[in-house]
Amino acid sequence: DAMVIQNPRYQVTQFGKPVTLSCSQTLNHNVMYWYQQKSSQAPKLLFHYYDKDFNNEADTPDNFQSRRPNTSFCFLDIRSPGLGDAAMYLCATSSRDRGYHEQFFGPGTRLTVL
Amino acid sequence: AQKITQTQPGMFVQEKEAVTLDCTYDTSDQSYGLFWYKQPSSGEMIFLIYQGSYDEQNATEGRYSLNFQKARKSANLVISASQLGDSAMYFCAMNSNDYKLSFGAGTTVTVRA
Numbered sequence: 001d002a003m004v005i006q007n008p009r010y011q012v013t014q015f016g017k018p019v020t021l022s023c024s025q026t027l028n029h030n031v032m033y034w035y036q037q038k039s040s041q042a043p044k045l046l047f048h049y050y051d052k053d054f055n056n057e058a059d060t061p062d063n064f065q066s067r068r069p070n071t072s073f074c075f076l077d078i079r080s081p082g083l084g085d086a087a088m089y090l091c092a093t094s095s096r097d098r099g100y101h102e103q104f105f106g107p108g109t110r111l112t113v114l
Numbered sequence: 115a116q117k118i119t120q121t122q123p124g125m126f127v128q129e130k131e132a133v134t135l136d137c138t139y140d141t142s143d144q145s146y147g148l149f150w151y152k153q154p155s156s157g158e159m160i161f162l163i164y165q166g167s168y169d170e171q172n173a174t175e176g177r178y179s180l181n182f183q184k185a186r187k188s189a190n191l192v193i194s195a196s197q198l199g200d201s202a203m204y205f206c207a208m209n210s211n212d213y214k215l216s217f218g219a220g221t222t223v224t225v226r227a
Binding site: 031033037040041042043045048050088090092094096098101102103104105106107108110 | 120123147149151156157158159161164166203205209213214215218219220222
């Protein structure tokens with residue numbers, strides 16, 4: 001089945017230790033998104049790629065970076081995680097296959113910062 | 115700017131009954147899309163239903179229907195015949211001239227046996 005895959009599902013890191021979360025898709029969608037979601041809150045968009053074009057949200061901290069080496073893969077790098085970065089990180093993809101951009105989400109990576 | 119409002123932080127519903135989740139939105143765009151997502155405790159966001167601003171009929175997907183009232187800028191989700199597996203957080207979201215979603219704060223639904 002076509003899908004959005006995130007690895008790992010659970011990640012534990014130490015304060016200040018860089019961490020990379022990965023996302024892959026078999027949907028061949030041209031847009032990929034990274035969201036941060038804290039407990040009982042709505043997802044917050046960090047950035048997205050439209051094809052190879054990177055689009056950062058204005059309030060995304062510099063601590064968060066992203067790479068998209070090809071259509072299928074996208075990475076979220078947190079350069080120096082703080083305690084406040086503990087959250088669920090959701091990857092999503094979309095295209096206009098159905099005439100509108102329906103976003104398909106991966107299962108998420110739950111990040112713990114010790 | 116777009117804004118989505120979900121005024122119900124939490125709701126309880128009896129199994130097999132219907133439940134309506136409220137969603138109002140604010141946008142100056144003429145063309146936009148409205149979405150509902152379900153998020154169980156496992157964390158995955160599951161797409162439920164879509165309504166385009168120019169769609170004349172209310173969207174339906176199985177037990178889910180969207181009560182779209184354009185003049186009132188509301189897009190309420192109706193879940194019929196609730197099941198225990200419907201217990202989750204539900205988010206209303208919209209996009210307009212771009213593909214980015216604006217989410218509401220969410221409503222937690224708990225289905226009681």
